[in-house]
Amino acid sequence: MFALFERLVEPFPKERIGSPPATFWRFVWFYARPLWPLFAWLAVLSAFIAVLEVSLFGFLGHIVDWLNGLDRATFLASQGWWLAGMALVVLLVLPGAIFVNGLILFQALFGNFPMRFRWMVHNWLLDQSLAFFQDEFAGRVATKMMQTALALRSAITKSIDVLLYVAVYFGGVLVLVAASDWQMVLPFLGWLALYAVLLRFFIPRLMAVAERQADARALMTGRIVDAYANIGTVKLFAHTRREAAFARDAMTSFLDPVYGQGRLINGFLISLTVLNALLLFSVGALGIALWLNGLVTVGAIAVSVGLVLRLNGMSQWVMWEISDLFENIGTIRDGAATFAQPIALTDRPGAKELAVAQGEVRFENVGFSYATARPHRGAGPVVEGFSLTIRPGEKVGLVGRSGAGKTTLFNLLLRFYDVQSGRILIDGQDIAGVTQGSLRSAIGMVTQDISLLHRSIRENVMYGRPEASDADLMRAVDRAEARDFIERLVDQEGRSGLDAEVGERGIKLSGGQRQRIAIARIMLKDAPILLLDEATSALDSEVEAAIQENLYRLMEGKTVIAIAHRLSTIASLDRLIVLDKGRIVEEGPHDQLLAADGLYAHLWRRQVGGFIDADDPAQPAAKAAE
Numbered sequence: 001m002f003a004l005f006e007r008l009v010e011p012f013p014k015e016r017i018g019s020p021p022a023t024f025w026r027f028v029w030f031y032a033r034p035l036w037p038l039f040a041w042l043a044v045l046s047a048f049i050a051v052l053e054v055s056l057f058g059f060l061g062h063i064v065d066w067l068n069g070l071d072r073a074t075f076l077a078s079q080g081w082w083l084a085g086m087a088l089v090v091l092l093v094l095p096g097a098i099f100v101n102g103l104i105l106f107q108a109l110f111g112n113f114p115m116r117f118r119w120m121v122h123n124w125l126l127d128q129s130l131a132f133f134q135d136e137f138a139g140r141v142a143t144k145m146m147q148t149a150l151a152l153r154s155a156i157t158k159s160i161d162v163l164l165y166v167a168v169y170f171g172g173v174l175v176l177v178a179a180s181d182w183q184m185v186l187p188f189l190g191w192l193a194l195y196a197v198l199l200r201f202f203i204p205r206l207m208a209v210a211e212r213q214a215d216a217r218a219l220m221t222g223r224i225v226d227a228y229a230n231i232g233t234v235k236l237f238a239h240t241r242r243e244a245a246f247a248r249d250a251m252t253s254f255l256d257p258v259y260g261q262g263r264l265i266n267g268f269l270i271s272l273t274v275l276n277a278l279l280l281f282s283v284g285a286l287g288i289a290l291w292l293n294g295l296v297t298v299g300a301i302a303v304s305v306g307l308v309l310r311l312n313g314m315s316q317w318v319m320w321e322i323s324d325l326f327e328n329i330g331t332i333r334d335g336a337a338t339f340a341q342p343i344a345l346t347d348r349p350g351a352k353e354l355a356v357a358q359g360e361v362r363f364e365n366v367g368f369s370y371a372t373a374r375p376h377r378g379a380g381p382v383v384e385g386f387s388l389t390i391r392p393g394e395k396v397g398l399v400g401r402s403g404a405g406k407t408t409l410f411n412l413l414l415r416f417y418d419v420q421s422g423r424i425l426i427d428g429q430d431i432a433g434v435t436q437g438s439l440r441s442a443i444g445m446v447t448q449d450i451s452l453l454h455r456s457i458r459e460n461v462m463y464g465r466p467e468a469s470d471a472d473l474m475r476a477v478d479r480a481e482a483r484d485f486i487e488r489l490v491d492q493e494g495r496s497g498l499d500a501e502v503g504e505r506g507i508k509l510s511g512g513q514r515q516r517i518a519i520a521r522i523m524l525k526d527a528p529i530l531l532l533d534e535a536t537s538a539l540d541s542e543v544e545a546a547i548q549e550n551l552y553r554l555m556e557g558k559t560v561i562a563i564a565h566r567l568s569t570i571a572s573l574d575r576l577i578v579l580d581k582g583r584i585v586e587e588g589p590h591d592q593l594l595a596a597d598g599l600y601a602h603l604w605r606r607q608v609g610g611f612i613d614a615d616d617p618a619q620p621a622a623k624a625a626e
Contacts, residue, residue: 005103009035009112012119020124022340024333031117032156038104042160045101047168052094054172056086105157114149121145121339129344130416139225140218141338147214148335151328158328162321166314183290184304187282194275195315199322202268206261206323210330213257218334220250229504265323272319276312283308345418347435354434356442356528358392359559360427361413367421368412382408383582386422395560397570399600400579406563408582410531413561415439426529444527448534450514452506457486458498460506460517464525472524473498479554480520485513523554530555532562567604576600 013034020030032039076083125132125141133141170192174185227234227243234243283304366386383405390396398406411417413424415431424431431439444464452460461473468476477483477498489500491508506514522530532551548569564570571590578586578593578600586598593600 001103002107005107006112008038008108009116011112011115013116017120017124019342020121020336020340022336024329024336027336027340028152028155028332031120031152035109035113038108039156039160042101042104042109042157043164045097045104046160046165049094049097049101050165050168051172052089052097054169056090109153109157114153117149117152118145121149124339124343127343127346128341130411131344132341136222136338138222138229140222142225143218143221144214144335144338147217147331148339151214151331151335155325155328155332158321158325162318162325166318169314170311184283184286187279187286190282191275191279191311195272198268198271198275202264203322203326206264206268207326207330209257209260209264210327211333212330213254213261213327214331214334216250216254216257220247220254223247223250232507261323261327265319268319268323269316272315276308276315280308280312345415345436348433351433351435352429354426354429354431354438354442356427358427359528360392360425361390361529361559361561362425362428363388363409363422364425365422366412366419366424368408368417368419383412386582386584388577388584390559390561393557393559394575395555395562395573397562397564397573397576398579399564399567399570399576399603401603403581404579405582406579407533410445410533410561410563413531414443414445442527443529443531444522444525445531446515446518446522446533450506450511450518452502452509452514452517454501454504456495456499456501457489457517460502461498461520461524464521464523468524476520476524479523480516482513482516482520485516519551526554528558530558530560532560532564534564534566578603 017030021027122145125145170188174188224247227247234240287304363386367384368382370382382403386405386409398409400406408417412419413431415436418432426439426442453463458473461476462468464476465472474483477486486500487497490496491500493501495501502508502514502517506517509517560573562570562573570576574589575587576590576593577584578598580599586593586596586600588596594604595601
C-alpha cells in the first residue's frame with residue numbers, strides 16, 4: 001500500500017516546462033497544478049477529520065447529560081446504538097481517515113513533490129545562459145532551489161492542513177455551541193474577531209521579515225560555499241581570517257531579520273495568550289450565568305469549556321504554523337525572483353541541428369558589447385565590425401593583449417552570448433538558427449582554467465563522449481600522456497586509477513594533471529572544430545612537448561582556433577590573426593608578420609620566455625573588456 005501511494009507522483013517528469021511565472025500564486029500553481037487531485041483529496045480529508053473531531057466534543061456533551069439524567073438500568077438499552085456508532089467513529093473511521101490522509105501527505109507528496117520541483121528547476125537552470133551563473137553565487141542558487149522546494153511543499157500542505165482544517169473546525173464549534181444557546185456563541189465570535197485582528201497585524205510583518213531572512217540566508221550560504229570552493233586561494237593569500245570576517249558580515253545580516261522575527265513571534269504569543277484567557281473567562285462566566293437561569297445544560301457547559309481549552313492549544317499551534325507558513329511564503333517569493341528569470345539564450349523556433357561537413361567558420365561584420373548583454377558590467381564595445389573567414393581545416397592563432405577580444409570571440413562562437421550585429425556561420429549555417437546542443441557538440445575546447453567535475457577520472461574523460469568504448473577512453477588517455485599519473489592515483493575512499501575521484505573542481509590533482517585530463521576529454525570528443533585557449537599553459541616543458549605532438553595529431557582534419565600569450569606555441573599555425581581593441585590589425589603566417597615589423601613583431605620582441613608583456617606601456621590593454 002505504501003509503495004502504491006509512493007508511485008502516485010512522478011518525481012522526474014519527462015516533459016519540459018516553459019518559463020515559470022514570477023508572481024507568487026501563479027508560481028505556486030505552476031508547480032502544484034499537475035498534482036491538484038491529490039491536494040484536493042487532502043482538503044476533503046482535512047475537512048472530514050475536522051468535522052469528526054468536533055462531533056466528538058458534541059457527543060461528549062451528550063454523554064455528560066445522559067449520565068446526569070438517565071436511569072442506569074435503561075441507559076445501554078436507550079443509548080446503546082449511539083455509543084456503538086461513536087465507538088465505530090473513534091476506533092475505525094477517524095483513524096482510517098487520518099491514515100489515508102497520511103498516505104497522501106507522507107507517501108505521495110512529502111518526498112516526491114519537492115523532488116519534482118528540484119528536478120524541474122534544475123533542468124530549467126541548466127538551460128540558463130552563462131551570464132546568469134556569472135552573476136550569481138553557485139551556492140546561493142543551489143540553496144534557493146533546495147529551500148524553495150521544501151517551502152513550496154510546506155506552504156501548500158499547511159494551507160490545507162491549517163487554514164482549511166481550522167476554518168471547518170471553528171465553523172463546527174460555532175454550530176455546536178449555538179445548538180445549546182445562541183448567547184454562548186458570542187464569546188467565540190468576539191475571540192474570532194480579535195484573533196483575525198492579531199493575524200492581520202502580525203502576519204504581513206512576519207511575511208516581510210521571512211522574505212528578507214530567506215535572501216540573507218542564501219547570501220550567507222553563498223559566501224561560505226564560495227570560500228570552501230576557493231579554499232586554495234584563501235590559504236595561498238593567508239586570508240582565512242578575512243574570509244571569516246566576510247562570512248560574519250553575512251551572518252550578522254542574517255541575524256537582523258531573525259531577531260525581528262523573534263520579536264514579532266513573541267508579541268504574537270503574549271497577545272494570543274491574553275486573548276485565550278479572556279475567552280476562557282467569558283465562556284465560563286457566561287455558561288454559569290445561563291445555567292443558573294436554567295437556559296443551558298451541564299453538558300453544554302462541559303462542551304463549551306472543552307472547546308475553549310481545545311481552541312487554546314489549537315490557536316497557539318495555528319500561530320506557529322501560520323508563522324512558518326508565511327516564512328515559507330517569503331522563501332518562495334525570494335526563490336521565484338531567481339527562478340522566474342527568463343532564459344536569455346534560447347533556440348529559435350524550428351532551430352535545426354548543425355551539420356558540419358567541412359568546418360568553415362565565418363564571422364561577418366560581428367559587433368558585441370557586454371554593456372548591452374549585461375548592462376551592469378558597464379564595458380564598451382569589445383568587437384565591432386569584425387569579419388574573418390577560417391577555411392575548412394585551417395589552423396589559426398588569435399594574438400593580442402588582454403581585452404583585445406580573443407576570449408569574447410570564443411564565447412560568441414560557442415553562443416554563450418548572442419552577437420548584437422552581424423552573424424557567425426559554420427559551413428554557411430548561421431549559428432543563431434541552430435540548436436545550442438548541436439553547435440557545442442561540434443566544437444571541442446580546452447581552456448587555461450580547467451574545471452573538472454567532482455567525479456571519477458573515468459567520468460570526467462567520458463564527459464567528452466559518454467557512449468565511447470573503454471578502448472577509445474584509454475586511447476585518449478594515452479594521447480594526453482595521462483596514463484602514468486592516473487594509474488598511481490588513489491582517493492581517500494580507496495578507489496584507484498580511473499575510478500579515483502578528483503575532488504571539487506579537480507582540486508585533488510595538480511594543474512598539469514587537470515590539464516591532461518581536459519585534453520584527454522577533448523581528444524575523446526573528437527569534434528570537427530577545435531578551440532584552444534592556452535591549452536598547454538599548465539604543463540611543464542617535458543610534458544608539453546609530449547602532448548604537443550598529440551595535439552598536432554588531434555588537429556589533423558579539423559578547423560582549429562587557438563589563443564596563446566606564449567607566442568612560440570602558436571607560431572607554427574597556418575595563419576595568425578593579430579587583434580587590437582576588437583579589430584584585426586594584422587594577419588598572416590609567423591615569418592611574414594615578423595618581416596612586416598608591426599604589432600606582432602613588437603609583441604614577439606617584447607616577450608620574456610615566450611609570453612606577451614601585458615604591461616607594455618606602448619600598447620595599453622583594455623582589460624575590462626575580456
